[in-house]
Amino acid sequence: MTSPFADPALLWLIVEIEVATIAGALALLFAHGYYLHREANLRREILAPARQLLPAVLDGTLNKSVVDTDGNRRGVVRDFTWGSDGEPALVILDEDSQSSFLLSFSAERKVGDVVLIGASQKLVPVPSGFRSGAELLRALPESLRILLFIDFGRSISGEEKGNLRSLAQNTGVLANAEAGCRSLWWWRRLHSLRLLTVLHAGEDIGLSLLSDKNPLVRAQAAEWATDHPEPEVIKRLLELLGDPESLCRFYVEDSLLRMGPIVVDRLVEYLNTHIGKEIEEALKVSVGLPSPQFLEPALSLVKHENPAVRTLAASLLGSIGGDQAVETLRDLLKDTSAEVRATAASALGRLHYWPASSELADMLGDPDWYVRRNAGYALRAVGPPGILVLRQSTNNRNELAAEMARDALEFSDITTGAQLT
Amino acid sequence: MSWLEQAFGLLIAWEWIILGYFLFVNSYVAILLVSAAWETWQNSLKSRWEARWRVQGSSVAPSLSMLVPAYNESATILQSVQALLALYYPSLEVVVVNDGSKDNTLSLLIERFELVRVNPIYQQSVPARPARGLYRSRTHPNLLVVDKENGGRSDALNAAINLATGELVCAIDADTIIEPEGLERLVRPFLTGGDIVAAGGTIRPVNGCIVQRGRVVSVHAPTRPLAGFQVVEYIRAFLFGRVGWNRLGGNLIVSGAFGMFRRDALVAKGGYEKTCICEDMEVVVGIRRRGYEQGISQRVVYIPDPVGWTEVPESR
Numbered sequence: 001m002t003s004p005f006a007d008p009a010l011l012w013l014i015v016e017i018e019v020a021t022i023a024g025a026l027a028l029l030f031a032h033g034y035y036l037h038r039e040a041n042l043r044r045e046i047l048a049p050a051r052q053l054l055p056a057v058l059d060g061t062l063n064k065s066v067v068d069t070d071g072n073r074r075g076v077v078r079d080f081t082w083g084s085d086g087e088p089a090l091v092i093l094d095e096d097s098q099s100s101f102l103l104s105f106s107a108e109r110k111v112g113d114v115v116l117i118g119a120s121q122k123l124v125p126v127p128s129g130f131r132s133g134a135e136l137l138r139a140l141p142e143s144l145r146i147l148l149f150i151d152f153g154r155s156i157s158g159e160e161k162g163n164l165r166s167l168a169q170n171t172g173v174l175a176n177a178e179a180g181c182r183s184l185w186w187w188r189r190l191h192s193l194r195l196l197t198v199l200h201a202g203e204d205i206g207l208s209l210l211s212d213k214n215p216l217v218r219a220q221a222a223e224w225a226t227d228h229p230e231p232e233v234i235k236r237l238l239e240l241l242g243d244p245e246s247l248c249r250f251y252v253e254d255s256l257l258r259m260g261p262i263v264v265d266r267l268v269e270y271l272n273t274h275i276g277k278e279i280e281e282a283l284k285v286s287v288g289l290p291s292p293q294f295l296e297p298a299l300s301l302v303k304h305e306n307p308a309v310r311t312l313a314a315s316l317l318g319s320i321g322g323d324q325a326v327e328t329l330r331d332l333l334k335d336t337s338a339e340v341r342a343t344a345a346s347a348l349g350r351l352h353y354w355p356a357s358s359e360l361a362d363m364l365g366d367p368d369w370y371v372r373r374n375a376g377y378a379l380r381a382v383g384p385p386g387i388l389v390l391r392q393s394t395n396n397r398n399e400l401a402a403e404m405a406r407d408a409l410e411f412s413d414i415t416t417g418a419q420l421t
Numbered sequence: 422m423s424w425l426e427q428a429f430g431l432l433i434a435w436e437w438i439i440l441g442y443f444l445f446v447n448s449y450v451a452i453l454l455v456s457a458a459w460e461t462w463q464n465s466l467k468s469r470w471e472a473r474w475r476v477q478g479s480s481v482a483p484s485l486s487m488l489v490p491a492y493n494e495s496a497t498i499l500q501s502v503q504a505l506l507a508l509y510y511p512s513l514e515v516v517v518v519n520d521g522s523k524d525n526t527l528s529l530l531i532e533r534f535e536l537v538r539v540n541p542i543y544q545q546s547v548p549a550r551p552a553r554g555l556y557r558s559r560t561h562p563n564l565l566v567v568d569k570e571n572g573g574r575s576d577a578l579n580a581a582i583n584l585a586t587g588e589l590v591c592a593i594d595a596d597t598i599i600e601p602e603g604l605e606r607l608v609r610p611f612l613t614g615g616d617i618v619a620a621g622g623t624i625r626p627v628n629g630c631i632v633q634r635g636r637v638v639s640v641h642a643p644t645r646p647l648a649g650f651q652v653v654e655y656i657r658a659f660l661f662g663r664v665g666w667n668r669l670g671g672n673l674i675v676s677g678a679f680g681m682f683r684r685d686a687l688v689a690k691g692g693y694e695k696t697c698i699c700e701d702m703e704v705v706v707g708i709r710r711r712g713y714e715q716g717i718s719q720r721v722v723y724i725p726d727p728v729g730w731t732e733v734p735e736s737r
Binding site: 002003004005147154187191194195197198216223245246247250253257284288376377407410411 | 437466539541544613614615
């Protein structure tokens, strides 16, 4: 046997691998450092002044008259820009001479429908090689441009959002994003759609992305849908309630809940026509949007073979209330599933339905702890009749029922600590 | 064969062993490095420009209980609990367990948060020493304080699990500082898969950093060498080791300083093992083992995003 290090070729190979690894790591380190340095410069020179200027642009400063404190009209705000030193400025057009001037952004004061400046404020003629704000924005690297629009888009709404959308259109950001939504790369579709979501744009592309093959893109499309509650979008969202990916289902439920009562009709129709596991997700949304319109499907779904569906239907009945709902909930106290019984007891308590006190008292002896606990809570919630039943139950021969009755009576209110006994 | 030849033969055999060992270790580290780089890149693609507030403001977000075991933490407990209560999450509960502290941890909590004794109805789902008293805050309805006999960190966490009502529970150390978006970052994996039972994120040592009102406002390296070594070790372990193993499906630990679990999975496992000194690892291994034995997928995921800061010892 010879030493592995006796062969110079092997030794060289090891040395070469080591050197290549170290060189690669150093190259990566320098490349990353250069990238960070370049991005820091861009942020300082372009992003910072743009951030200062955009609020003024978005709240309608553009096209406003510029008037000095002596009441002289000095022109109209036509654009915005920033110099090589990063100083932001508004571009003022003097309508008489048809020449453009720069007004230092820090000098500007907006009062009502006009931009008010000091009488002695000098307007600097636009220098040669002037680039408008839109041009400067267009020159930004795509990632920074998107960052800027997303940054602002999330903190504004209404007219300002519309102005930002127009700016995005003028600077080509919207067109790029819509093209990005058609990319073969999932992450380009995802990032582009995130921008369109913030800008409340993408009516032509968003709906189709609800059927995207990538779950992250579908989830993002569901988020986009919140601001587009059109019938076709709602219909497609409801179809996604049966999506195999839980992230998609989460965003779909969240979007439907944020859309509010506008989805109730479609949801009722959905509950009446579907029978699969997707019903569970639809019921979760329905519980968050309680409406008497859900009564009929809920009464039907309490007979569903799946206990999870029955549980959610019971919860929905508890949110709706009414004679039919409480009668059905009383029946559900005898359900074979402990979860259904516990939810029914809880729902009756939430509705303060005191006539069910005796049935709830029986539930105190249920073999399942959660059913007993919810019955105890429910009796506490229905008020004096429930308290009376609880006191009687402390002498119940069933030790489980007596113990839970005692616990429920001793149970203290969360915020005050006040006790009944 | 002379003894010299035999010694020489042994030496050559040893050289082969060393070469084999280094080939194995370097290959293993290379695979882990590539895996970690891929995972980090993928994660950055997924989370770029994401609207994190969406989960925080959602009525369908899972409820969450923060479990905070505290033993002789009078120096930091008020600041820690205040910072936890200031976290924004739609359905957040904070369960602090005073694990038989010998100092005035409990009295400080009672005074600062106007605690009153209560009798909640709860089930002893996992074994824990009995509670001496349970307290709710008049000023913060989502704060529950448990006073119990000393039983160690695992026992305190088990007591907190019994009282927690959240679908998710988050075990943290009393001195952990959570990043403002840390909770949302850790909750997100649970939304992406129903089979995810535990999630962890990157924890960094807070030594040397400037902390104001329970938030890290400026990051600096510690001046003491021992803490400095630990900073490097934390970065290596979290960003390289755990993230790499995440892609390979081999994560067996979630940091005790800040880890999130599905409560059901923890209860089914039987909670934290009280006799084990590395309970953080034991609980994850136990959960995964249970999944394998029952043939159900129970995944543990790790996210490279920073989620929290913790104090590391600066002397032996």
